[in-house]
Amino acid sequence: MPIEGTLVTLREEREGDAELLTALRNDLDTQAWSKTLPPDYTVPMLRKRYEAREFSYDPLEGRFIVEERSTGTAIGYVGYNGLQRRHSAGIGVMLSKSAWGKGYAEEANELLLTLLFVELGVQAVHLWTHSGNPRAIGLAEKVGFKVAAKMRNAIYKNGKLLDNVVMDQIREEFYARHPELQDQLGNPFGTG
Amino acid sequence: MMNHPALRGRRYLDDEERPLSTGDVERHVEKLQDAKNALQVKVVVDEELVGYATVDYGWDTLFPFVGLVIAPDHQRSGYGSEAAHLLIDWAFTQLPATAIHSWIADWNEAALRFSESLGFTSAGRVRRDSIHDGRFSDSIPVEMLRGEWEATRAH
Numbered sequence: 001m002p003i004e005g006t007l008v009t010l011r012e013e014r015e016g017d018a019e020l021l022t023a024l025r026n027d028l029d030t031q032a033w034s035k036t037l038p039p040d041y042t043v044p045m046l047r048k049r050y051e052a053r054e055f056s057y058d059p060l061e062g063r064f065i066v067e068e069r070s071t072g073t074a075i076g077y078v079g080y081n082g083l084q085r086r087h088s089a090g091i092g093v094m095l096s097k098s099a100w101g102k103g104y105a106e107e108a109n110e111l112l113l114t115l116l117f118v119e120l121g122v123q124a125v126h127l128w129t130h131s132g133n134p135r136a137i138g139l140a141e142k143v144g145f146k147v148a149a150k151m152r153n154a155i156y157k158n159g160k161l162l163d164n165v166v167m168d169q170i171r172e173e174f175y176a177r178h179p180e181l182q183d184q185l186g187n188p189f190g191t192g
Numbered sequence: 193m194m195n196h197p198a199l200r201g202r203r204y205l206d207d208e209e210r211p212l213s214t215g216d217v218e219r220h221v222e223k224l225q226d227a228k229n230a231l232q233v234k235v236v237v238d239e240e241l242v243g244y245a246t247v248d249y250g251w252d253t254l255f256p257f258v259g260l261v262i263a264p265d266h267q268r269s270g271y272g273s274e275a276a277h278l279l280i281d282w283a284f285t286q287l288p289a290t291a292i293h294s295w296i297a298d299w300n301e302a303a304l305r306f307s308e309s310l311g312f313t314s315a316g317r318v319r320r321d322s323i324h325d326g327r328f329s330d331s332i333p334v335e336m337l338r339g340e341w342e343a344t345r346a347h
Contacts, residue, residue, distance in 0.1 A: 035251070035252070087320070087323065087328070088320060088321065123320045123328055124319055124320035124321070124328070126318065126321075147316070148316050148317060148318045148319065149315045149316025149317065149318055149333045150315055150316060151255075151291065151293055151315045151333055151335045152291060152315075152335060152337060153254075153255075153290040153291040153337055153338075154252075154254070154255040154290075154291055154293070154335075155252075155254075155255070156252075156254055156290070161290060164255070166316065166318055166333065168318055168319050168320075170319050170320055187328065189326055189327045189328060
């Protein structure tokens, strides 16, 4: 069963999503990182990546396609990686530009954070972006992240030297934003 | 050396806290020997191994990561300081680095002071980044810009 929000649904990646993921990867506006250059990714490359995924009871990453609920259209990707079980994970999101400005990314992030804190029981979620992407920083702040570190001159993109911005959100902060949820796990080490 | 209690949590390994078997270390060294986009070196004094170090530019040659571990029995002998200067100079002269960085656990005060003495500055604090001695501990990323390195060389 997919993860249902009000505006969007998160579902598993399917073979037919390769076209969307290729387009997102080749769009310099939806690619935060200069590392993904040049924008010449092909559909077979993305299909191969999809096919390379193997069954596991214990995956350390989660990949989801974001669907617009009203139309059922796939509009982007959200996921986590580098999971340290019951400890931490990093997250990332990319949405088609046509789906920007509608609150979709915010809800997709919130659904993913709920999965990470409430089901996977992590203590902290991290994300990496850069100072040339104020949209990403603003979105992250909206869903409870704080700027944790800024490393200067770390990123070169769009002709500019930018700060690498690390953001984090810890468990207590997530639950403080969600008074409807009760945290029975807390910090197993205690507060000391 | 790798299992020395004083090095636990600061070995720059994926598996920071667990004691390592000889096989673990051998596999790790093999992996280092195959490493692409990284300088992986031993720190040697009079043919004795006293530590190991890395300059990893796999992410971006503009922004390499620098890591240095000196065996506890050989600390406070000036080896770390000399090795660190060699590594930093290597990063800025062999790579087009605009800045270099490292990560230090918040409880590792000696390393934080050492990084400051080399001219690194703190870039912030990433919370609950690792587990050490019964608590989730934070990480302090530290950085040095090329201009800051040039200024230290001018003295």
